[in-house]
Amino acid sequence: MRIYSWGSNLGGQLCAGYRSSTEVLTPLQVRPFEKDFFKANTLKSIVGGRDQTYFLFDNGEVYGCGLNNCGQLGNLPLYVPFPTKLKNLSRYAVVELSARNENAYAITSEGYCIGWGSNSSGQLGSPPFEMVCSSEPKVICRNALHVSAGGNHVAIITRGYRKLLTCGAHKYGEIGRKFTRNCKPAAVKLPAVEAVACGQSHTIALTRKGDLFGWGMNTFGQTGIKPRNYPVVLRPKEVPTEYDLQIKQVKLQCGRHHSVMYANNGQILTWGRNQYGQISMVPHLPEYDWKPTMLKDFCHVETIAIGGNHNIVLHRNKGIHFWGWTEGNCPSKLDHTHKDPYLFKPEIFYPKKSIPENIFMGAGEKHSVVMFY
Secondary structure, three states, X not given: OEEEEEEEEOOOOOOOOOOEEEEEEEEEEEOOOOHHHHHHOOEEEEEEOOOEEEEEEOOOOEEEEEEOOOOOOOOOOOEEEEEEEOHHXXXXXXXXXXXXXXXXXXXXXXXXXXXXXXXXXOOOOOOOOOOOEEEEEEEEEOOEEEEEEOOOEEEEEEOOOOOEEEEEOOOOOOOOOOOOOOOOOEEOOOOOEEEEEEOOOEEEEEEOOOOEEEEEEOOOOOOOOOOOOOOEEEEEEEXXXXXXXXXXXXXXXXXXXXXXXXXOOOOEXXXXXXXXXXXXXXOOOOOEEEEEEEOOOOOOEEEEEEOOOEEEEEEOXXXXXXXXXXXXXXXXXXXXXXXXXXXXXXXXXXXXXXOOOOEEEEEOOOEEEEEEO
16 A cells, blocks of 8 residues: 655645645655554545545545644644544544535435534534534535535535535625525525536536536636626526536536536546646646636546646556646646746656556645555
């Protein structure tokens, strides 16, 4: 088992056993978890927050490391430089995890959506004047199926009718509905939703009918709508796309100000901010592109992890690649003094001939973690 991490390590989120104000510019191999633990449990996913890294295991346990200034890591110390079990979740069996900024959310086996960390905008489902932050998980809603964390908002798909519930910040319309002072999650006016993803201040959703919608901050076209016409999208607006994807196999992810849609057949569509090359491999493109565009050079991708301004892609035939902001977020031959510290063209991190069978990738705002075992 091998763990590699790079990028910001301000809170100890690189799992290296220490924290530093200096970014790690090349992949750092860190010591793994206890081997006995891995013999009995299987890793399910790696999730990155702003300055945190979370590990979800198939037994429902969650480990985390990094900065704990708002209770994002439960009752652990302010700085947690090595993955440690989140005992505040011990009464729950977690099946899905999502994090961004100072928040983390989980779906439990019982169908609860729980959240912990900051409640500055009511993103935990209660008014900020009642609770500024919480190290203990709060039940946001029941009968939940999927969850996606935004900067200061959250989107939840329910079981059954697959309604989309949102709560939290509403300055840019990121919750996609009328704001209510009690901050409780409420439904967005959409048909049954198949997938949802939140960026810093925007949200995208795919319905079961195959229609893509976007709303929220749209300065860079990250909602998929022309920003000149709609700099802010207050309610869900359908995104035009010329591509026909198999809807039940499509997944959505968002960076800070860019969006990604990809399918199990390996197709990837990107749109939004491109100042650091985060949506395209073509350096002459403008600083943003609001139209979902397919990455033709990578049409057989197995999985992808989206950071704040960078992306990591696993391609079985080409290896692991990354592109976007490179000052620690994407390891590269460029040093931190380079005038153009970003990659429009994916650079290889791990060659295809060396790729092991089990790979997990996670990306936070300014850091990345890859695990092989």
